[in-house]
Amino acid sequence: MAFDRLIENIVKMQNPTVAGLDPKLDYVPESIKTKCFEKYGKTLEGAAAALFEFNKALIDALYDIVPAVKPQAAYYEMYGWQGVKALCDTIAYAKSKGMFVITDGKRNDIGTTMEAYATAHLGHTDVAGESIEAFGADALTVNGYLGTDGIKPLAKICDSDDKGIFVLVKTSNPSSGELQDMKLETNESVYEHMGKMCEGWGEDLMGKHGYSAVGAVVGATYPEQLGEMRAKLPHTFFLVPGYGAQGGGADDVKNAFDENGLGAIINSSRGIMCAWKKQGLTEEDFAVAARKEAERMRDEIVGCIGKIKLG
Numbered sequence: 001m002a003f004d005r006l007i008e009n010i011v012k013m014q015n016p017t018v019a020g021l022d023p024k025l026d027y028v029p030e031s032i033k034t035k036c037f038e039k040y041g042k043t044l045e046g047a048a049a050a051l052f053e054f055n056k057a058l059i060d061a062l063y064d065i066v067p068a069v070k071p072q073a074a075y076y077e078m079y080g081w082q083g084v085k086a087l088c089d090t091i092a093y094a095k096s097k098g099m100f101v102i103t104d105g106k107r108n109d110i111g112t113t114m115e116a117y118a119t120a121h122l123g124h125t126d127v128a129g130e131s132i133e134a135f136g137a138d139a140l141t142v143n144g145y146l147g148t149d150g151i152k153p154l155a156k157i158c159d160s161d162d163k164g165i166f167v168l169v170k171t172s173n174p175s176s177g178e179l180q181d182m183k184l185e186t187n188e189s190v191y192e193h194m195g196k197m198c199e200g201w202g203e204d205l206m207g208k209h210g211y212s213a214v215g216a217v218v219g220a221t222y223p224e225q226l227g228e229m230r231a232k233l234p235h236t237f238f239l240v241p242g243y244g245a246q247g248g249g250a251d252d253v254k255n256a257f258d259e260n261g262l263g264a265i266i267n268s269s270r271g272i273m274c275a276w277k278k279q280g281l282t283e284e285d286f287a288v289a290a291r292k293e294a295e296r297m298r299d300e301i302v303g304c305i306g307k308i309k310l311g
């Protein structure tokens with residue numbers, strides 16, 4: 001099961017964090033942009049090549065200490081099909097370095113269309129009888145608010161292709177409570193109910209380390225709810241965004257973990273990509289700074305939760 005692989009990576013590196021790859025051209029140093037624009041012109045192709053160079057340098061700086069990366073699809077789609085190719089290349093490069101790749105696409109649709117999304121991001125596309133992997137990530141973020149038909153095709157591919165999904169439960173953004181905190185007739189909140197649905201969807205997809213292939217997204221910006229969900233969803237692995245740039249710290253995320261220091265992976269995107277700004281370095285030192293920040297983040301979190309071990 002996919003999250004078994006992620007968990008084993010986390011234990012091996014003693015690091016429950018994921019580096020978000022949400023690159024903007026503004027973050028890419030001039031030296032990389034100049035080289036790519038000289039080769040491809042100031043075009044979408046040039047921009048996409050610069051993003052990929054930037055990502056490659058980050059992956060090279062992180063792959064031996066950080067178990068996973070999470071590229072956010074929007075930052076690549078912004079540069080057209082050329083950007084989408086950079087996403088594909090980034091996924092392949094991170095995998096070649098042994099990293100677990102979570103594509104952040106927050107996809108959802110009706111059943112048949114969801115089948116297409118699931119095939120695209122996690123499965124194999126049939127091309128006249130040839131079965132070909134398209135994007136090839138290990139896991140995908142998804143929106144479960146269309147209900148079970150939207151999740152079933154993903155669950156099927158998680159099973160057949162050894163993949164995982166993270167379903168939005170309690171998101172990190174300031175207005176997430178407008179809908180997600182609303183109380184149902186049963187007196188449980190919408191996010192709590194969505195969390196329980198994740199436990200249900202994952203029942204037949206259990207891994208050997210106690211977590212299913214159906215994970216949940218719960219934001220670091222809501223530490224109380226994070227603890228509440230950890231207690232109520234014992235088999236659901238959490239992706240926790242909101243650390244760093246959105247204000248979350250180690251104290252806020254410690255409740256996301258179980259007694260073995262497992263059960264969650266904490267994301268930081270801008271905090272890692274743009275770490276050079278806070279370290280008084282130049283943009284050309286972005287990769288060195290990213291590694292330093294990833295180590296600091298790891299040490300801060302592990303300092304709160306202790307040694308991470310398999311149960």
Ligand SMILES: O=C(O)c1cc(=O)[nH]c(=O)n1[C@@H]1O[C@H](COP(=O)(O)O)[C@@H](O)[C@H]1O
Pocket residue numbers: 020022072104106141170171172173217218219241242243244245246267268269270271
């Ligand atoms: O699914 C996500 O990853 C996600 C869910 C959520 O509730 N909040 C959230 O910030 N994210 C993503 O996590 C990343 C956070 O980026 P930083 O705030 O720069 O660390 C972005 O890619 C967001 O799209």
